[in-house]
Amino acid sequence: MNQQHQLEERITFYGGLTTIGGVHILYSCGDTGIVFDLGMARGFFKGEVSVLSDFGIRSSLLTRMAPPVLGLYDPAFLGDVGEAELAQVWGQDHFPQVNNLHGFVSHIHQDHMALLPSLREGLPVWMHRDAYAVYEGVVAAGEYEGTQADIRLIEDGQIVDFGTFRIEFIEVDHDSPGVTGFIIHGPQHKIAFTADWRRHGRNSHRLDRFIERCQSAEVDLLITEGTRMRPDTLFRKPKDRLEVEVAVECRRAMEDTEGLVYVNILARNVERVADLIIRTKEAGRQLVMDESTAVLWKEASTRLTVLAGHQALDVDRDVIRLMSTPQWSKGPHPTKEVDLPYESITVNEITANKSSYAVYLTYPNTPLIAEMETFGSRASASIYVHADGNPLTPSDETLLKWLTEFGVQYRYCATGGHASPQEISELTMRISPKLVVPLHSLHPTLFNSGGIRKYCPAPGESFELSELVSK
Secondary structure, three states: OHHHHHOOEEEEEEEOOOOOOOOEEEEEEOOEEEEEOOOOOOOOOOOOOOOOHHHHHHHHHHOOOOOOOHHHEOHHHHOOOOHHHHHHHHOOOOOOOOOEEEEEOOOOOHHHHOOHHHEOOOOEEEEEHHHHHHHHHHHHOOOOOOOOOEEEEEOOOOEEEOOOOEEEEEEOOOOOOOOEEEEEEOOOOEEEEOOOOOOOOOOOHHHHHHHHHHHHHOOOEEEEEOOOOOHHHOOOOOOOOOHHHHHHHHHHHHHHOOOOEEEEEOOOOHHHHHHHHHHHHHOOOEEEEOHHHHHHHHHHHOOOHHHOOOOHHHHHHHHEEEEOOOOOOOOOOOOOOOOOOOEEEOHHHHHHOHHHEEEEOOHHHOOHHHHHHHOOOOOOOOEEEEEEOOOOOOOOHHHHHHHHHOOOEEEEOOOOOOOOHHHHHHHHHHHOOOEEEEEOOOOHHHOOOOOOOEOOOOOOOEEEHHHHHOO
């Protein structure tokens, strides 16, 4: 009886259940467990309301934005916050805890990795080697702090034995490199986690392989993201721009004007940045970057296995120019000295010959538009190409006010990283699990599971896995 109790499989749902991002799930078998993911939804922290990882984790724990698994965090950051305080916040008597604890990061978007700087020293955290390459770039660029955790790199198809269970890691397709889902092979049950995924990216075949592996394993429980489940998408499948078309649209803008072209792409989508570098060269322009963006590109791109042999690595020295400006922006500034092989350029040099340049303009640097549009020729209107960089909406009041003020044309050519509801239904029906849990969604209850039993957990719900699967 004691041995059977030790090998009990339990799953506890903490975050991401009715929000986009901030997925926090603890799977445990015996005294070993893994928490996936390790990010935060924005929730209580937006704009100027923010905290740093040292002691900021206390605010995140006390607002239920971080999972109440105390073994994850640096004790020095926790102070006197303990299980009693968290039980009060969550309205529960106790929380499942394990001694042999691991973490997992599916990819480097803040809602999946923001807890990394707060983790305790030596905590084993698993992530794809390409995801870690992006994280190294993010840290060097000053966007996030480093981590004390013991990062353990994995590759697509790798199986790791945790003693009481095994995890088979499977790369999927999203808008950041190295995004990885998995199948947990427990003593009695199989759990599949999709991570964030899409069908309109450059590697849709990865999802077919994920489905095939789930079918072969005869998955009991499927946990899938549902970001785009909304009333307006349930009956009409959205039409998605293909990932490979985004940089082509950027080049088209460069060819459509003799004025400046501003490009706003989330720099963590390093593959898209690589495509942009090539398209900029084809358009006969040079790409001007701020130092932080250039550091992220250089640090991440040279480590990414997915970019091995990419033409952008050979031509970036000729294409990229480094903007020479004082550190006036509130945006990130590099924390690591990186020997950047790019020639610098001033704002005056850019405005003197606008048709020769495309400016990689991140949201914090938006006020540079005033400088670049006031000086130099205005015979041709400048174009601002917004391709999934922050802000993640085409209706941001501040951005549109700047563009309107200076007569800059706005082109929104985004293509997101998430599957349509119809594609999620198809994936679920093909895998045919006993139970599906949709999350990472504002409207998980709208999910059409195609007749497969679904369950939407409440925050903090904990189940013995056999109980949940047969629920």
